[in-house]
Amino acid sequence: MNIINIEHIAKVYKVGSEEVHALRDVSLKINRNEYVAIMGPSGSGKSTLMNMLGCLDTPTSGIYDFKSVSVSEMTDNELARIRNKEIGFVFQTFNLLARSDAVHNVELPLIYAGVSTSERRERAKQALLDVGLGDRMHHKPNELSGGQRQRVAIARALVTNPAIILADEPTGNLDSKTGEEIMALFHEIHEKGNTIILVTHEEYIAEHALRIIRLKDGLIEKDEVVEKRYIPKSKASFV
């Protein structure tokens, strides 16, 4: 069953009097438990597509169905709701709240979902355990290493049991060893049945996925299955 169905979407920005065609004509389907990498040089429309997939933005034209519901015509509040329930974001710069500890950072989406205090505390702690941060629950971001911060962010993305995890250059701010650990974590998350969309410009990161979509000039250049998939050696053994 496909979660995401995109047909002929385009996105046009107006910069001054000039029109910029960030996406020209893109169609793709993403099924449950896929592991997709989106690649492309800067200016290829990669970020625009990611924003679109993350329901942060709506297309200028075309169809975007998320779990068979049309996103194109959603209001701001409906978009916020679908982001909250169905999408887990992981950013390059982590985007944690600096003054809050790990548990509170992970709880955040559940607050907006209206989950009761005790339940969300429980779920946040479980999510932190799942990413191997059971002993760092009450540390603030500045007391954590880069890899640990990204794992808090992944826990935050997982805590709502979203339909897709959308990771934008998740290893971009990490050294290669830590990056590898994070990729191992994604691998594990995928094994558990989650759907992952990974946006990256690095070939070896993209090769962790099962499928690579290559963008160029607002169009899909290639949509291919990864033949020699890279499987992280260090099973996410953080504990």
Place this chain on the structure above:
Amino acid sequence: MSALLLELNEGLAIAWRAIRANKIRAALTMLGIFIGVTAVVLMSTAIKGIDNSLQNGVSALGSDVLYVDKWAWFSNDEWWRMRNRRNIDMEDYARFKELAKLPAAIAPVTNSVQTIKIADRKVENVFLNGSTSDYVKTTNFDFDLGRFYSEVESNGSRNVAVLGSEISTKLFPRGDALDKTIKIGPVNFKVVGVLTEQGSTLLGAFNPDNQVFVPIGTIFKNFTSRHFGTVTINVRAASPEMLEDTKAEAEGVMRKIRGLAHSEPNDFTINQQEGLTDFLDSITIVIKIAGLFITGLSLFVGAIGIMNIMFVSVKERTREIGLRKAIGATRRTILAQFLLESSVICLIGGLIGLIAAVLLSLMLNQFFPTSIQYDVVIIAILISLLTGIVSGLAPAYTAAKMDPVDALRYE
């Protein structure tokens, strides 16, 4: 509903963390609100105090009393026109008393300013009130000691005196005035009564607290000739509802006594407290408006400070706003978050301001009439909240309408 409470709770927590993260900034911002609220509360207690004080003073005069006088208290007429009026004398009073049927009490009043002495103490420029024993019925006096002078004492022009509370305190600090002999001018008087404090310090010499009451005959005998000067006829209506009828009757009776033809204007004036109240109101309203305007201005400046700092806060936290929106915060949630933050700052500032204002007005009360009302507490809290919401609205709206994509990319 529970989601709303959760959001509120989270909003308060965020606000509290944000304030704690920038303690000095928050404190300086609060200072503006603190000063504004202190000023407004202090001003309103002062206004309330002035109002109460005047109200007490004026109502001590009695709202149902008419003063038939040669002089008008408040008039646009030239003063010389009134000066040329005939004096009201004791014969006029006697005939008035005979002809007027409606009043509950009628008393002639004349005044003299004298120095009062006892063995080792002296009070200068005391307002001496000379009348008859009926005078007390035209007032609402209560007595700390003794009584008003009697009809016999009044008719016989005995040298007896009733002291206002402040005069009594000055002459007899130990409160043992009763039956003591005092010297009014060169003449000995016996104290037969002391009035309970009437209130207003603002009415000055017209405050009964600063007066001494003696039989009218003693004034004519010792201080002022009865053929010199004019008396005022104090007329008390049977009830406040009867005031207008009593006034109409008094006017008719006086015109009859004076033998005025239809075409001639009154050569006397019937004054009443209402005139005084109107006059005082016209003064205090200016004080009130000016006072509240000036103090309101300081609150306004404080509100601008809040708005400024909230804009900075929104700008600083652009990425945080972007993140919150990305993970599901709606516009309303973000709006509420920043409104809560500015409201909390204002509320804290306002509460400290309120406490300061209460303490200050207790101190000021030594020199100036102030009056702390419970409603002031509520008003101060409402003002702070309102200031917080109004000054937070524009920054909060800016935050709420941010595009999550741009906000997340903001450096």
